[in-house]
Every structure is written in structure tokens, then in C-alpha cells.
Amino acid sequence: xxxxxxxxxxxxxxxxxxxxxxxxxxxxxxxxxxxxxxxxxxxxxxxxxxxxxxxxxxxxxxxxxxxxxxxxxxxxxxxxxxxxxxxxxxxxxxxxxxxxxxxxxxxxxxxxxxxxxxxxxxxxxxxxxxxxxxxxxxxxxxxxxxxxxxxxxxxxxxxxxxxxxxxxxxxxxxxxxxxxxxxxxxxxxxxxxxxxxxxxxxxxxxxxxxxxxxxxxxxxxxxxxxxxxxxxxxxxxxxxxxxxxxxxxxxxxxxxxxxxxxxxxxxxxxxxxxxxxxxxxxxxxxxxxxxxxxxxxxxxxxxxxxxxxxxxxxxxxxxxxxxxxxxxxxxxxxxxxxxxxxxxxxxxxxxxxxxxxxxxxxxxxxxxxxxxxxxxxxxxxxxxxxxxxxxxxxxxxxxxxxxxxxxxxxxxxxxxxxxxxxxxxxxxxxxxxxxxxxxxxxxxxxxxxxxxxxxxxxxxxxxxxxxxxxxxx
Amino acid sequence: xxxxxxxxxxxxxxxxxxxxxxxxxxxxxxxxxxxxxxxxxxxxxxxxxxxxxxxxxxxxxxxxxxxxxxxxxxxxxxxxxxxxxxxxxxxxxxxxxxxxxxxxxxxxxxxxxxxxxxxxxxxxxxxxxxxxxxxxxxxxxxxxxxxxxxxxxxxxxxxxxxxxxxxxxxxxxxxxxxxxxxxxxxxxx
Numbered sequence: 001x002x003x004x005x006x007x008x009x010x011x012x013x014x015x016x017x018x019x020x021x022x023x024x025x026x027x028x029x030x031x032x033x034x035x036x037x038x039x040x041x042x043x044x045x046x047x048x049x050x051x052x053x054x055x056x057x058x059x060x061x062x063x064x065x066x067x068x069x070x071x072x073x074x075x076x077x078x079x080x081x082x083x084x085x086x087x088x089x090x091x092x093x094x095x096x097x098x099x100x101x102x103x104x105x106x107x108x109x110x111x112x113x114x115x116x117x118x119x120x121x122x123x124x125x126x127x128x129x130x131x132x133x134x135x136x137x138x139x140x141x142x143x144x145x146x147x148x149x150x151x152x153x154x155x156x157x158x159x160x161x162x163x164x165x166x167x168x169x170x171x172x173x174x175x176x177x178x179x180x181x182x183x184x185x186x187x188x189x190x191x192x193x194x195x196x197x198x199x200x201x202x203x204x205x206x207x208x209x210x211x212x213x214x215x216x217x218x219x220x221x222x223x224x225x226x227x228x229x230x231x232x233x234x235x236x237x238x239x240x241x242x243x244x245x246x247x248x249x250x251x252x253x254x255x256x257x258x259x260x261x262x263x264x265x266x267x268x269x270x271x272x273x274x275x276x277x278x279x280x281x282x283x284x285x286x287x288x289x290x291x292x293x294x295x296x297x298x299x300x301x302x303x304x305x306x307x308x309x310x311x312x313x314x315x316x317x318x319x320x321x322x323x324x325x326x327x328x329x330x331x332x333x334x335x336x337x338x339x340x341x342x343x344x345x346x347x348x349x350x351x352x353x354x355x356x357x358x359x360x361x362x363x364x365x366x367x368x369x370x371x372x373x374x375x376x377x378x379x380x381x382x383x384x385x386x387x388x389x390x391x392x393x394x395x396x397x398x399x400x401x402x403x404x405x406x407x408x409x410x411x412x413x414x415x416x417x418x419x420x421x422x423x424x425x426x427x428x429x430x431x432x433x434x435x436x437x438x439x440x441x442x443x444x445x446x447x448x449x450x451x452x453x454x455x456x457x458x459x460x461x462x463x464x465x466x467x468x469x470x471x472x473x
Numbered sequence: 474x475x476x477x478x479x480x481x482x483x484x485x486x487x488x489x490x491x492x493x494x495x496x497x498x499x500x501x502x503x504x505x506x507x508x509x510x511x512x513x514x515x516x517x518x519x520x521x522x523x524x525x526x527x528x529x530x531x532x533x534x535x536x537x538x539x540x541x542x543x544x545x546x547x548x549x550x551x552x553x554x555x556x557x558x559x560x561x562x563x564x565x566x567x568x569x570x571x572x573x574x575x576x577x578x579x580x581x582x583x584x585x586x587x588x589x590x591x592x593x594x595x596x597x598x599x600x601x602x603x604x605x606x607x608x609x610x611x612x613x614x615x616x617x618x619x620x621x622x623x624x625x626x627x628x629x630x631x632x633x634x635x636x637x638x639x640x641x642x643x644x645x646x647x648x649x650x651x652x653x654x655x656x657x658x659x660x661x662x
Contacts, residue, residue, distance in 0.1 A: 054593075057617075057624040068626050069546020135543035135585030161482070170480040180482065181489045188490075188497060196501075202580035203511045204504075206588050211501050219493070248479070255489055259496035268556035269588060270575040272508040278500065341558055345592040416592075419563035423595045428622040 010240040013099060013173050013231050024097055026376040028110025032090030033369055034459070035118055039082030041452045044445045046075045051441040054434040065129040073140045074128040080138070080216070081149075082121045084357065087365040088224040089117070089156055092179055094372045095231045096160055099176055100167030105159050113155040120148050136205075138213045139194045146194040153190065157183040174247040178227035181255060185219040203271050211262035217356060218258040225324075225361040226250075226293060228368045229317055233297055236313040236371050242299035246292050254289035257282050264335040267344060276337075283335035290328040297321045312387040316367035319395060323359030327352060342417065347430060348409025351402045358444070359398050366394070366451060374458055382457035390450035397443030400436060408433030508577070515578035515651050524573050528651035530582050531644075538644025541637055543585060545628065552589035553598040553648065565599040565649070570656045572599040572649070579651050594625055599649035606642045613638070 050071050053059050060066040097104045104110060123145050127133075133140045141149075160183060164176060193212020197205055234241050241247070260282035263275045301318065308315050330352050333339050343349065374381045381387060408430050415426040478485035505511045514528040531539060542548065555565045555575045565572035575598050580586060604612075611618055613632035616625040631637050 053626065054624055057626055058615075061627045062629055064630050067545065067628070069544075069549055072546060072549050131544040133544055133546065135548065135587070137590065164482050172479065172482070172485070177478075177485060177489075180485060184486060184489055185493050188493065192497075192501065198584075200505075201582065201584040202586055203577040205584055206580075206586040207504060208501055209586065211497075252488075252492065255492040256496065259493055260500050262500060265590065266554075266588065268558055268561075269554045270577045270580065272504060272511075272577075275500070275504050275508075282496070345552055345590065349591060416564070417558070417560045419560050423564065424620050424622055427593075427624060434624075 009244060010242060011173065011244045012240045013095075013175065013234050019097070019101055019103060023103060024094075024376075025103075025107055026094060027107050028104065028114055029090045029093035029372070030376055030459075031111060031114035032086050032093060032117070033373060034455075035114070035121075036083050036086035036090060036365075037369065037452055037455055039078055039086065039121060040448055043075060043078035043082055044448045046071050046078065048438070048441045048445055050075055051434070051438040055431070055438050064131070070129055070131055070133075073133060074125060076138070077124055077128065077140060078121070079357065080221075081124070084221065084362055084365060085224075086117055086121075087369065088221070088228065088361075089113075091228055091365065091368040091372060092156075092160060092224065094368075094376065095175060095227075096163050096179060099173050099231070100163055101169060102163060102166050105162035105166065109155055109159050113152055113159070116148060116152045116155070120145055120152065123148070136193070136197060136209050138216050139197065139209065141194075143194075143198075149190065149194075153183075153186060157187070173230070174241070174244070174251065175227040175231040177251050178223040178230065181251070182220055182224040182227070185215070185223070185255075189215040189219055206266065207263060207271065207275075210265040211259070214262045214265065215259055218254075218261070221357065221361045222258075223254065225320075225364045228364045229297065229321065232313060232364070232368050232371055233300060233317050233321075236311060236317065236367070237301070237304055237307050239300055239304050242296050242302075246296045250289045250292040250296065253285075253292070257285045257289065261286065261335070264340075267335065267337060267340045280335045280337070284332045286328060286332055290325065294321055294325045312384060312391055313367040313371045315388075315391050316363045316370070319391075320360045320363030320367070323355050323363065323398075327356040327360055330355075342413035343409055344413075346409035346412040346416070347405045347433065348413065351405030351409060354398070354405075355402045358394075359402065363394070366390075369451075369455060373455055377459050379458055379461060382454050386450050386454045390447045390454065393443050393447030393450060395447075397440045397445075397447060400440030400443065404433050404436040404440070511577045512581060513578055514581045515576065517652075524652035524654045526651050526653040528579055528581060531647070534640050534643045535647050536644075537637075538640035538642070539587075541631065541641050542587065542644060545631070547597075548587045548589050549591060550593035550625070551595070551597045552592050553587045553596065554589070555596060555598045555649075561596065565596055567599075567603065567655055570654065573652045573654050575649075579649075594623075597645070597648055599654075601646045601648040601650040602655050609642050609645065610638065613641075 049060070049066075050068060053068050053071075064070070093104060093110055124141055127142050127145065128140060132142050134142065139146075160179060164172070164180065189212055192208055193216065197208040197212065200208055230241065230247065233239075261279050263271055263279035264283050267276050267280070297318070298321075308318060334343055334352070370381065370387055412426055412430055415421045415429065478488050516527045517523060517525050519525070553575075555561045555572050557574050562571040562574060580588075608619065610632050612620075612625075613628040615627045616623040631641055
């Protein structure tokens with residue numbers, strides 16, 4: 001099945017399957033996905049709790065482990081590593097063997113990785129609630145858990161690279177590049193953010209910390225998220241990807257540009273001006289990889305948009321693409337000094353961050369789950385209608401969250417820039433915004449519940465959905 | 474060159490790491506070598522060059538207070554940087570005197586750094602000497618008793634624990650004092 005000719009035009013995520021679909025046991029993928037979705041639900045409860053604390057600051061106020069300062073890192077780490085990264089890894093275990101036309105290199109190693117990952121997440125819950133916090137954003141976990149993460153990542157990376165090494169097709173589909181990029185870059189980014197950072201202090205440490213924080217999104221969640229989008233958009237729409245060449249431009253510009261931008265987290269702050277300027281220039285250049293990728297997806301959908309009416313995975317995917325475009329337009333704009341002076345440190349920023357992590361990358365992962373889980377279990381999805389509900393709940397809740405925080409954040413920024421307004425007035429002014437955010441959070445959580453229920457009903461076959469699929473691929 | 478990476482995983486891996494490392498090294502390893510103020514503690518005795526003073530390392534008590542600040546996640550709601558924005562110098566200021574801008578040499582002993590990303594509460598980079606211990610005690614018990622409308626959580630387990638409370642206050646009083654700028658010392662001790 002060796003494809004000799006390298007293509008540059010339209011491509012499909014796989015040729016004729018070299019291994020029959022039923023040959024994939026997918027045990028690793030199943031473990032990763034089911035636990036990830038479980039954490040999505042549990043951490044969702046924590047998310048609502050901290051949103052409620054902005055409205056009722058004394059809620060659970062006398063219980064130290066449940067105070068805001070302990071729950072917030074649990075929310076962030078839980079969503080990033082418990083839900084999103086685990087879901088991304090699970091879907092990677094699903095799509096890499098299929099793209100390579102072979103079985104996963106070692107299912108046993110994969111299962112051990114999933115088990116270790118769960119140990120890490122449970123350890124994170126205990127240590128963060130206890131207040132064992134390293135004090136660095138995204139790197140809160142104690143050193144022992146950091147080491148376990150490195151071990152898990154090596155196990156994951158080895159398994160994936162070994163699978164790619166045995167592939168049947170010479171030319172690698174775009175998703176494979178993004179996955180390999182993720183594995184390699186994450187290694188450097190994670191080591192910088194969790195180990196090298198400990199040897200530095202002050203501004204030097206902050207610079208390493210922001211390099212990590214920024215690239216955790218830019219070189220971990222972005223590339224693996226795009227790997228999913230590149231696979232699942234053509235797959236779930238049954239359409240070839242518009243251009244292989246364009247995806248190359250997007251990939252290599254991302255590889256080069258992203259890492260330079262960390263210092264934009266400290267604009268106007270105590271860090272060298274020239275470094276701020278470099279970060280700004282590269283932040284603006286980020287528009288190149290983003291726009292090429294988004295153009296490729298839109299061009300793929302040309303003439304196929306009517307599919308969005310019925311196809312829930314595709315709905316999640318294309319909404320995710322739009323959110324990706326918007327987030328990555330906001331990012332470069334925030335990095336301009338004049339805009340930054342207004343929005344930085346305000347509630348705009350969580351609005352922006354949630355659009356990236358929830359609106360774009362979680363939507364890709366949810367779509368992947370809706371597409372892959374029924375195929376892995378050889379069943380049909382329990383309910384398309386419920387899936388559609390989960391889409392609208394997450395969409396409306398998400399938009400309510402993003403939009404109110406943007407508006408509130410700009411308003412807050414304007415007020416802060418007028419020192420005649422006492423700080424506390426700027427707090428009180430935002431209270432309606434935080435109430436809307438809480439309500440939006442409830443809607444999103446309802447969407448998560450619908451998603452969880454649908455998945456569980458599918459995999460357990462609870463409601464008698466054991467019709468085997470006709471064509472699984 | 475890059476078309477080779479299309480079909481060879483090894484060529485791909487090398488290229489991906491090289492592309493990344495150019496920016497990676499130039500923005501992390503190089504800056505502290507170029508800008509020496511990142512690692513040299515603040516010291517100035519010449520008033521014509523700005524505020525005078527000297528950055529001292531943390532005492533054991535202050536460090537203990539700092540650990541509590543880290544543990545309780547105060548830094549998710551409070552930043553510690555007076556930025557190069559007029560509004561920041563005014564908001565961190567005191568009795569009509571603008572606070573000096575934060576510079577890298579004031580943070581040399583900070584690990585983990587506490588610059589922060591979100592201001593749910595006010596910036597604390599110059600809060601040292603602003604309030605006395607009694608104020609902080611009442612504030613930790615219930616912030617709304619002092620500042621109606623506040624959404625800062627109560628921290629009774631700090632206020633009621635004399636050891637932790639003293640350490641916490643010692644740390645807060647130290648913040649931003651390397652530069653001797655505060656015109657009025659009436660709230661101290």
C-alpha cells in the first residue's frame with residue numbers, strides 16, 4: 001500500500017485501511033476518553049463553585065480546602081490536564097493507528113499510561129486542596145507529580161512515535177505532524193515550566209513561567225487540537241481536506257513563531273522593553289499560521305455547509321474553528337501596547353482564555369468523542385437529539401460567558417485607567433457580569449452533563465442501542 | 474527542504490525541534506545575559522536617580538508569610554507589579570504621592586514570583602506600610618466589615634492563628650519597600 005507520490009493538493013485523512021477497523025482494540029483510547037469525560041464533569045462542578053464565589057464571596061468561606069485560592073488551581077489544572085489533555089491523548093490513540101494503517105505499537109504500554117495519568121490527576125486533587133501549591137501558574141503541582149507527568153509523557157510519546165515508525169504509508173497526513181510536534185515541543189516546554197523555572201528567581205523566573213504558560217496553550221493544546229480538527233473535519237463530513245500544501249505553511253509557521261511570544265504576558269510590567277517588543281512583533285505574526293489553517297478548513301467545507309444542520313460533530317468542529325479564529329485574533333490585538341493597557345489583568349482575559357480552551361479546543365475534543373466513541377465500541381450514538389442539546393447548551397453558555405466577560409473587562413479597564421474611581425467601585429460595577437457568568441456556567445455544565453450521559457449510555461448500551469454500525473472506519 | 478519532512482519522521486522531528494529552539498533559546502536563555510538588572514538587587518543612594526533604598530532578602534518570618542500567600546492563592550486575585558502606566562502609579566500611590574514603577578531589580582529574591590495575571594483585587598506591589606496589623610486582622614476575618622461590596626474571601630484560619638497572622642502581615646508590610654517612597658509612616662508597627 002506504499003504511496004510513492006507525495007501529494008500537495010487535496011488529501012483525505014487515510015487511504016484504504018491497511019488494517020481492518022475491527023482490528024483496533026482501542027483499549028487505551030477508551031480508558032483515556034472515559035476518564036477524561038468523567039473529569040470534565042467533576043471539574044465542571046468546581047468551575048461552577050468558583051463562579052458562585054464571585055457572586056456570594058462567603059460561600060464555603062470558612063473551609064480552607066474549599067476556598068477560592070485552592071479551588072481555582074484545581075479548576076484550571078483539572079480542565080487542562082484531567083479533561084482536555086487526557087481527551088486529546090485518547091483521541092490521538094484512536095487516530096494515529098488509523099492514519100498509519102497499523103495497530104498501536106503497544107496497547108499494554110498505553111493502558112499503563114492511562115493508569116498513571118489517572119494517578120497524577122488524583123494526586124493533583126489532593127495536593128491542590130491541601131494547598132501544596134508551587135505558586136507558578138499552570139505549574140502548581142508538586143515536584144513528585146511533575147516527574148510522574150514526564151514519565152507518562154515519555155510513555156505516550158514513545159508509543160505514538162513507535163506506531164508512526166511502523167506506518168504503511170510514507171507520506172504523513174497533517175494530523176500526524178501536529179501530534180509529533182506536540183509530543184516534542186511539550187517535552188521542552190514542560191521541562192522549562194516545571195523544572196528549569198525552579199532554578200531562577202524574580203523576572204527571570206517569570207519569563208520562563210510565561211514561556212511555559214503561553215506555550216502550554218500554543219504548542220500543546222493548539223497543535224494537538226488542530227490535529228483533531230484536521231482529522232475529524234474531513235472524516236465526519238466525508239470530504240477531502242482542501243490543501244495539503246497550505247497545511248504545511250500553517251504548521252511550520254506555528255513551529256517557528258509561537259515560542260517567541262511569552263513576554264507579552266508582562267507588557268508594561270517590570271521586564272525589559274526590547275523583550276516586550278519582540279513578543280509583540282511575534283504575537284502579531286501569529287496571524288499567519290492561524291489564518292492559513294482556518295482558510296484551509298473553510299475551503300474544505302465549501303459546498304458542504306448544509307451538513308452542519310444534521311451533523312453534530314461537524315457543528316462542534318466548525319464552531320470550534322470560528323472560536324479559534326476569534327481567540328487568535330484577540331491574542332495579537334491584546335499584545336499591542338495600547339489595547340493591553342486597557343484589557344490586561346481584567347476579566348476580559350478569562351473571557352479570552354475560556355474561548356481558547358473551551359470554545360476552540362474542548363469543542364474539537366468533544367466532536368472527536370462523539371465521532372470516535374461509537375465507532376470504538378461498535379455502536380451507534382445513544383441519542384443525536386441529546387448531542388444536539390449538548391451543543392446548544394455549551395454554545396449558548398459559552399457565548400454568554402465570553403461576551404459578558406469581554407464587555408465587563410473593557411469597562412473595568414476603562415475604570416481602572418481613571419484613578420479618581422476608587423478600586424472597590426470597579427469591583428461592585430462588575431457584579432452583574434459575574435452573575436451572568438455564573439448562569440452561563442450552569443448552562444455549560446448542563447451541556448457537559450448531556451455529553452457525559454450520552455457517552456455513558458452509548459458505551460454501556462444501557463438503552464438497548466446495541467445495533468452494530470454498518471461501516472466503521 | 475521541508476518537503477522531505479513530509480515522508481520522513483526523523484527529518485520531521487529534527488526540523489520541528491530546530492524551528493522551536495531558535496525562538497526558545499533566544500527568548501529564555503539570552504535575555505538575562507543581556508539585561509543584568511534581572512539578577513542584581515536594587516540599591517540606590519543617589520536621590521537624583523530616583524527613590525533611594527536597598528532590597529534586603531526576606532527574613533524567616535517574612536518568608537513564612539510569603540509561603541502562606543502562595544498556599545492560599547492570594548496571587549490569583551492580586552498582582553504585584555506597578556506597571557509603566559500612569560493609572561498604576563496613582564492607584565499604588567499614597568496620599569497624593571505616586572508610587573514608583575516596579576523594576577526587575579526589586580524582585581531578585583522572589584521565588585516563586587508573584588507578579589500575577591489578574592486583578593480581582595487591587596495590586597499589592599506597594600501595599601507595605603499602607604495598613605496596620607489591626608486593619609489586616611479585621612480584613613482577613615471578613616473583608617466586607619471594612620470594605621462593603623468586597624468579594625475577597627474571608628480567611629479566618631489566618632486571622633485566628635497568631636503565628637500565621639504575624640508572618641502574613643510581616644510579608645505584606647515588606648512589599649514594595651525596597652524603594653523608600655512612602656511619604657507617611659504612620660501606619661507602621
